[in-house]
Amino acid sequence: MSTHTAVSRAYNFSAGPAVLPLSVLEQIKEEMLALPGVGSSILEISHRSQAFVEILDDARQRLVDLLEIPDTHEVLFLQGGARLQNAMIPMNLLSDRSQTADYIVTGKWGLTSSEEVQHYGKLNLAWNGADSGYSRLPQLSEIDFSDAAVYIHFTSNETIHGLQFSRPPANRDVPLVSDSSSDFLCRPCDVSKFGLIYACAQKNAGAAGVTVVIIRKDLLARSGDRLASYLDYAQQVKGGSMLNTPPTFAIYVSGLIFKWLQDQGGLESIYELNLAKSEMLYAVIDANSDFYLGHVKNKADRSIMNVVFKLPSPELDKKFVEDASNENMTSLKGHRSLGGIRASIYNAMPVEGVQVLAEFMRDFVKKHG
Numbered sequence: 001m002s003t004h005t006a007v008s009r010a011y012n013f014s015a016g017p018a019v020l021p022l023s024v025l026e027q028i029k030e031e032m033l034a035l036p037g038v039g040s041s042i043l044e045i046s047h048r049s050q051a052f053v054e055i056l057d058d059a060r061q062r063l064v065d066l067l068e069i070p071d072t073h074e075v076l077f078l079q080g081g082a083r084l085q086n087a088m089i090p091m092n093l094l095s096d097r098s099q100t101a102d103y104i105v106t107g108k109w110g111l112t113s114s115e116e117v118q119h120y121g122k123l124n125l126a127w128n129g130a131d132s133g134y135s136r137l138p139q140l141s142e143i144d145f146s147d148a149a150v151y152i153h154f155t156s157n158e159t160i161h162g163l164q165f166s167r168p169p170a171n172r173d174v175p176l177v178s179d180s181s182s183d184f185l186c187r188p189c190d191v192s193k194f195g196l197i198y199a200c201a202q203k204n205a206g207a208a209g210v211t212v213v214i215i216r217k218d219l220l221a222r223s224g225d226r227l228a229s230y231l232d233y234a235q236q237v238k239g240g241s242m243l244n245t246p247p248t249f250a251i252y253v254s255g256l257i258f259k260w261l262q263d264q265g266g267l268e269s270i271y272e273l274n275l276a277k278s279e280m281l282y283a284v285i286d287a288n289s290d291f292y293l294g295h296v297k298n299k300a301d302r303s304i305m306n307v308v309f310k311l312p313s314p315e316l317d318k319k320f321v322e323d324a325s326n327e328n329m330t331s332l333k334g335h336r337s338l339g340g341i342r343a344s345i346y347n348a349m350p351v352e353g354v355q356v357l358a359e360f361m362r363d364f365v366k367k368h369g
């Protein structure tokens with residue numbers, strides 16, 4: 001895929017909002033003034049119009065097909081980001097304040113999620129990787145599950161620390177809840193294993209403004225009638241994600257992304273590509289391990305979405321980001337809490353962009369190593 005249109009496009013390694021496929025951006029541009037057969041822009045039509053209802057249904061169906069979501073689960077398109085889900089999950093799944101939830105905290109996002117539980121019930125911090133600076137994932141035997149827990153929450157990919165679970169970190173008969181915000185749709189996923197999966201769209205599934213929630217139907221009853229309608233998953237399901245005016249543009253973009261993923265051959269194909277892309281960067285890191293200091297200790301824990309490393313000094317980190325920017329690679333600066341470098345290589349990052357970065361890294365170590 002070419003990265004140069006009439007406007008010069010950089011290789012954008014942003015952690016989110018992040019790069020989108022060029023073909024999707026071009027379609028948005030083409031349809032911005034009038035959707036085919038509609039005569040108005042997606043920004044101008046009612047969410048109750050047939051045209052938008054079709055867009056929403058199409059997006060939902062494509063997602064169901066991509067992930068092979070079983071009939072046991074519902075799909076919602078909500079607002080408020082992953083952040084609101086951090087609260088809606090304990091709000092809905094804990095029936096009262098006496099109930100407990102297990103949280104496996106492997107980074108900043110897991111920690112943020114866990115902090116909301118106190119408003120609605122009891123938190124059991126089943127594992128917290130803070131002591132290791134969130135540089136590794138736990139073994140199953142290290143996780144201190146509570147027998148009382150009514151759900152188990154984990155973050156499948158920690159965007160800041162670059163840690164990703166290769167399989168769910170629990171094998172108990174308790175609903176598993178995954179914050180999949182930064183690795184949603186990066187690989188096939190057996191949805192039947194999960195009670196709830198949530199993902200904000202602005203990394204791997206579209207534009208900021210919409211968050212996908214996939215919830216097992218039997219969990220919908222837990223909220224009772226305690227909650228305001230917007231905050232109640234059961235009410236959202238009844239209202240078809242349209243209790244209020246939904247983020248119509250963001251849902252339209254997500255639908256285009258789901259179609260793009262299908263056109264790429266689906267999640268098996270995109271997974272192969274993601275493995276190959278991340279391996280290109282990890283190979284340079286491993287071949288120069290005195291210079292590129294990977295944040296994650298065990299290779300098996302490394303993220304295929306966010307590659308996080310430091311150089312031997314903050315000055316070199318800064319120079320790396322500046323020189324990369326001069327070569328048309330942007331947003332490589334690590335998160336402010338960690339420093340160093342973070343290369344986010346989501347589904348839409350072309351292989352060519354990763355090749356250019358890997359080449360740049362090899363040159364940079366030759367010059368400064």
Ligand SMILES: Cc1ncc(COP(=O)(O)O)c(C=O)c1O
Binds near residue numbers: 080159
């Ligand atoms: C894993 C993870 N969870 C949650 C969030 C927060 O998402 P939002 O800003 O949509 O609330 C992010 C955003 O970077 C994230 O990476």
